[in-house]
Amino acid sequence: MNVLDESPTVKSTLKILLADDHALLRRGLKEFLQDFLAEDGQTPYIAETGSAQHAIEQIRAAAWDLVILDLNLPDMPGLEVLRILKSVQPALPVLVVSIYSEEHYATRAVRAGALGYLTKETGPEELRAAVSRILRGGSYAPSSQIDPQQQDALSTRPVTYTDRLPAGLSDREIEVLQWIAQGRRLTEIAEHLNLSIKTVSTYRSRLLIKLGMRTTAELIRYALDQQLV
Template identity: 75%
Template sequence: MSGTLAMDACQDLPPAKADVRILLADDHALLRRGLREFLRDFLVEDGLTPDIVETTSARHAIDHIRTGAWDLVILDLNLPDMPGLEVLRILKSLRPALPVLVVSIYAEEHYSARAIRAGALGYLTKERGPQELRLAVSRILQGGHYLPSPETEHSLDEGPHRNGSSPDTLPATLSDREIEVLQWIAQGRRLTEIAEQLNLSIKTVSTYRSRLLIKLGMRTTAELIRYALDQQLV
């Protein structure tokens, strides 16, 4: 067979069917590229054919979940159009069995237990090394889970509160929704913007802000912003 005929024959072959489909939701282009290339390399090393699709927003991620079948979602909690825990809850409501690995800038002690209770099978901070990411992805694709530390696993085994305390370093009295509102406030968003993003009334968002002030013993929005920055919530 001539070189031209051989090339034509190769071009006629159907594309290889993916063994594993991964949705990568993160709004940082460089990080997405690095994650995609690393994931592709190690999955190929493991003998798999990966199909990795990228998305930069929560709403697009939700659309992908509604219309496609996925083996794993890698989710950033800091997407620009919706708080991460809310995204996670929506994804799990649409596909309860969908495996989700959260890869976030937020410290493990703040969010890992909350994310896992919301349905994630694993949590990693972005400062973790590639081999730890490989281990987390491999475990989840094999039907397991990946917890960042023995302390997180222990806190989950004992339920959402241990002797009245929270499994993370944020006050146990703060709900996930209140933390989300706090994040939006710390980003300088107006209450009307927060209400629109969360599909809530302005009155409801204002109530959440009032609760935050009371629970944290603060008086002003500036104090809330300073607290959120100190806690590395944004």
């Protein structure tokens, strides 16, 4: 369900968009942000959505000071959403807060344009620190989650470090793998990623070769084991 509490044209100090597929988490996060920003003398407008497409529509419709993005939205892979948001508004500050482990996603999120990455196990004070730093024009990544090389990448563009993906898979291959693991047909994947069916089939073949597998079922098991879905 998509939620917008008021028009984004309402004047306020800050405009923040929460994109997460769990309504209760969004509500708790919204209340937390309102409370700590009020302590800083700010009155934010905070909108919520559980849909990638709706988040993209909101970014196209108005300027935002911060987007807090989950990578597990139901209608599009999270990193694809992030890339689209940044293509629409290149200077858009995005903080990723995800259930997925930092090992597989933190670096990739930074490369796609995020200014910070936190897991949903993060404590409130760390979340507050991340939001505050990003709103001040900085970036945030706890040293316990991202190594020094990745920390440097948060403060310098373009990114020049080597991405550490499982089995050396590319971003697009990971995205195709995620969709396959969700039981999507190649035609559906092609439509969602705006690719031809032949191209998606090629990505599937590459996945099988790189991972040393023979069947789609093996790909699905791998994705589940790696917590990619």
